[in-house]
Amino acid sequence: MKTSYPLRECLGRIAAEIAEAAQRPRREAELMLMEHLGCDQLWLITHPDAPVECDGRLQSWIRRRKAYEPLEYIFNKVSFYSQTFFVEPGALIPRPETELLIDRVLEQVPADSEMTLCEAGVGSGAVSVILAQRLPGAKIIGVDISKPALRVARKNIDAFGLSERIELRHSDLLEAVREPLDVLVSNPPYVARDAPLEPPLDYEPDLALFGGVKGMDVIERLIGTVEQKCIPLFVCEMGYDQREAVKRRVDGTAFDLEFYKDLAGLDRGFIMRYKG
Numbered sequence: 154m155k156t157s158y159p160l161r162e163c164l165g166r167i168a169a170e171i172a173e174a175a176q177r178p179r180r181e182a183e184l185m186l187m188e189h190l191g192c193d194q195l196w197l198i199t200h201p202d203a204p205v206e207c208d209g210r211l212q213s214w215i216r217r218r219k220a221y222e223p224l225e226y227i228f229n230k231v232s233f234y235s236q237t238f239f240v241e242p243g244a245l246i247p248r249p250e251t252e253l254l255i256d257r258v259l260e261q262v263p264a265d266s267e268m269t270l271c272e273a274g275v276g277s278g279a280v281s282v283i284l285a286q287r288l289p290g291a292k293i294i295g296v297d298i299s300k301p302a303l304r305v306a307r308k309n310i311d312a313f314g315l316s317e318r319i320e321l322r323h324s325d326l327l328e329a330v331r332e333p334l335d336v337l338v339s340n341p342p343y344v345a346r347d348a349p350l351e352p353p354l355d356y357e358p359d360l361a362l363f364g365g366v367k368g369m370d371v372i373e374r375l376i377g378t379v380e381q382k383c384i385p386l387f388v389c390e391m392g393y394d395q396r397e398a399v400k401r402r403v404d405g406t407a408f409d410l411e412f413y414k415d416l417a418g419l420d421r422g423f424i425m426r427y428k429g
């Protein structure tokens with residue numbers, strides 16, 4: 154069987170093979186070829202007739218993608234907030250909407266002020282890394298209940314040279330955090346237990362996705378902790394349909410509540426601020 158094709162033809166063949174699994178097959182085929190050839194987009198566009206060897210590695214990538222495995226796990230990398238992070242199964246692939254969580258935090262706190270900030274459910278560490286870069290006066294504590302996720306976070310934090318700034322702790326929410334906090338940030342698991350999942354989510358850890366019967370378990374526990382510890386500022390991502398449940402839980406507490414939307418105009422998170 155022939156295994157070498159002109160680049161243009163190879164691109165079309167890959168796009169056709171992965172069409173069912175990929176939302177943007179052509180774009181993903183380009184990404185695969187860039188990774189395969191070690192080239193950039195410009196080279197790809199300007200060398201349509203270059204011969205491409207469709208070797209075992211490229212074929213295995215195509216097989217895995219056809220089985221709906223996310224490209225980020227296949228290449229062990231993800232682009233988030235314009236930076237590249239290591240990722241592997243065991244840690245959630247950071248999503249574009251979580252960049253908004255970071256923006257909301259950065260709007261709430263002066264960039265150079267000293268503060269202790271905790272991220273509950275640190276996952277790959279991407280959120281904490283960006284916050285550490287943008288908030289030079291912040292000491293950051295990242296907690297996670299998942300040891301595989303903490304290993305991924307460790308790798309990213311070390312790669313960005315931030316191990317002095319971000320401390321990782323294996324902890325069920327804030328159990329292992331005794332010191333007073335100025336800010337709590339979280340993108341908790343908030344998917345309802347019986348929600349039908351799109352195939353790529355099957356590859357991601359349940360612990361990172363599911364938040365109990367209605368998806369509210371971890372969010373409610375976090376709100377309880379914020380109240381109990383009187384944390385002045387809590388910024389949290391949530392599901393598009395959880396606004397009412399969050400409002401019911403926060404109403405009557407000593408905190409102001411504000412919601413924010415994602416780029417599709419859907420409710421995506423909330424900010425709790427201590428009134429006192």
Ligand SMILES: C[S@@+](CC[C@H](N)C(=O)[O-])C[C@H]1O[C@@H](n2cnc3c(N)ncnc32)[C@H](O)[C@@H]1O
Binds near residue numbers: 244277341342360361
């Ligand atoms: C939706 S992921 C977010 C990961 C990362 N912060 C991000 O935004 O990409 C939720 C994370 O919370 C962690 N987690 C779930 N339950 C937890 C708990 N009870 N205590 C601490 N971490 C928890 C999961 O292991 C997972 O890493």
